[in-house]
Amino acid sequence: MNKPELEMKIFLHLTKVNFSTLDEMKNLFNCEEDELTKIIAKNSKSNLDPLGFILVDKQSSPYRYSIEPTNYQTIHTQVENYLNGINGILNLFYRNLSTQITLFKNNSDNTTNLNNKGIKILDNISLVLDRIQQLSFIITYYKSMNKIPQNMIVQAENDHEKCINVYSQIIKKLQNIVKKESSHKQAIEMYLFKHQFVVNHLTS
Helix, strand or coil, X not given: CCHHHHXXXXXXXXXXXXXXXXXXXXXXXXXXXXXXXXHHHHHECCCCCCCCCEEEECCCCCCXXXXXXXXXXXXXXXHHHHHHXXXXXXXXXXXXXXXXXXXXXXXXXXCEEECHHHHHHHXXXXXXXXXXXXXXXXXXXXXXXXXXXXXXXXXXXXXXXXXXXXXXXXHHHHHHHHCCCHHHHHHHHHHHHHCCXXXXXXXX
16 A cells, blocks of 8 residues: 555544544554554644644543544635745755756666755655645545535635646646656656655656
């Protein structure tokens, strides 16, 4: 099971129960605890990440995990703020990627891989892509469970479309940056594949 699939299963499970523990989810999804903790940590609500959707009750033993009950207006605000706020940092990542000669290394077998600088940039872009996927999933979940007020259904459709468009724009930007050098494109595809991204979008 790859990361996006496991992430979706975690969210679906937590929406159906009051709370769950790591052991319960580990047995339910037949996965490693490390896989669970990484996804939960990335999506947990905290002072550093107020946009997280998973609540962690550390007063209980073992810890209890649940989905924060949120009205759709809050979801809409989070989508709007996040998508509007990432342009600056994405443009910085793109500028760094455009200087490709400093991001790749040639191996002894004539293959090309990302160096540490390139890996760090793509790690940061991966976090953005993951977050957009998460927001898109939350919108889809609210729609499927009829949790969106009638007066916000059109807004929810617009929010979902924005998520898809921004995600697609990021993928296309990566494609355009590396299209002149096939070995660089292949190196980025391989790295994105390791992170379970939608690598097929990088190939035209």
